[in-house]
Amino acid sequence: MRVLGVDPGLTRCGLGVVEGGVGQPLRMIDVGVVRTPSTDAVPQRLLAVQIEIDRWIAVHRPDAIAVERVFARNDVSTIMGTAQASAIPMLAAARLRIPLALHTPSEVKAAVTGNGRADKAQVTSMITRILRLKEAPRPADAADALALAVCHIWRGGAHDRIVEAVARQRTTTNRAPSHTRRTRKVT
């Protein structure tokens, strides 16, 4: 399976494509960062990111897209741009009917380093080893995008099946049990 990982952002949006499967060696197909100048208007910046993401999807034809789940409690000075940028891979996935999954930063860190509280240097170091790269991917946003794709492959289809089962249950239940509601994340 081929996965496009997206670390959303307006100043820097990390993109990484990884191919492989659970129990198979993983291979990096491409990695990069889209940058847009903060002096440009937000609509122009969003469009620039969209053009690049659409191009990556057309070139690499991923089987799935993995996006970092953005939390409302993150840094408020950048949260709006990050949230707006995260809409772009979502719109592309829905339009092209490509499965999309969100992974939290701690899920990604746990998947690639075994520690949900690993720092950026540890994630970059492990990604470099896992994908047998000659050089560490730079900047951190690029490594994060690859880590998202690796996380998605290693979590396999099981996660999606759980998400789908929960969604089905929600649709058929008038009111979800309180523990489900409490653990639901802000998307």
Place this chain on the structure above:
Amino acid sequence: MRVLGVDPGLTRCGLGVVEGGVGQPLRMIDVGVVRTPSTDAVPQRLLAVQIEIDRWIAVHRPDAIAVERVFARNDVSTIMGTAQASAIPMLAAARLRIPLALHTPSEVKAAVTGNGRADKAQVTSMITRILRLKEAPRPADAADALALAVCHIWRGGAHDRIVEAVARQRTTTNRAPSHTRRTRKVT
């Protein structure tokens, strides 16, 4: 001038089209609300909103788009969806080269009621009178979208010229003076 007002949201996205100019009578062209079920996945909900906004732009061919500025301090349970939805009119405006302006809720309230802290009932009541409607637009999101369009027309081109001048200054200055940075809004 014809303006499309957008009150962004995933559960309810208000859309309103108003035609007129400063010192001229205003006329409502269309008003509506896009609703998406909370049981659907966010990508599907964003795509549903995008399809409707693109359709409204194609049908009404607005000269400008006015979007409510979303603040990071708003209700955290809905802020991510609202921020993601606000990216949709921005992407359309940038793609189609339609001027887009953001107006804060208090700017909109002040423009249509004279009071930046007016409640929803006051805004709806004034919009009904300003546009000489037979019935008050419902729900509040629809009235808010019309109020955004009216606000944009009444603020005229002056606001955009100020925004452009500030943007030019920012581009030519290495570091903006502290009072500019402090008053800059999170988009």
